[in-house]
Amino acid sequence: MKEEDLELTQNLENGICIISAKGRIDGNSADSLLAKLEEALKNGQKTIILNMSQVEYLSSIGIRVILKIYKQAFEESGTFNIERPSEIVKNVLGMVALQEMLVTY
Numbered sequence: 001m002k003e004e005d006l007e008l009t010q011n012l013e014n015g016i017c018i019i020s021a022k023g024r025i026d027g028n029s030a031d032s033l034l035a036k037l038e039e040a041l042k043n044g045q046k047t048i049i050l051n052m053s054q055v056e057y058l059s060s061i062g063i064r065v066i067l068k069i070y071k072q073a074f075e076e077s078g079t080f081n082i083e084r085p086s087e088i089v090k091n092v093l094g095m096v097a098l099q100e101m102l103v104t105y
Helices: 031-043 058-076 087-095
Strands: 008-011 015-023 049-058 080-083
Touching: 008 031, 008 087, 015 031, 015 087, 031 058, 049 087, 058 080
Parallel strands: 015 049, 049 080
Antiparallel strands: 008 015
């Protein structure tokens, strides 16, 4: 994986874990995103928000990661949402009917 494909940063604000993604979420970077999100869950974070305002590309494997974390958070009585999706992310999530389920503004 090339470093410039996806940058992930994490902040805790008022008990909420906010992970910001910048770049491409595709076959090369999806594992990094999954690991970061699963780490937050394993560390006991009950509310996780993925800020996707700077995501330039979202592939089907990226959607799979998002759905997997959504399900895991739900099973652990937590929540997972997407915040401030880029236009590209909005379009992709809209095409697969996930925008209303996952996106908070």
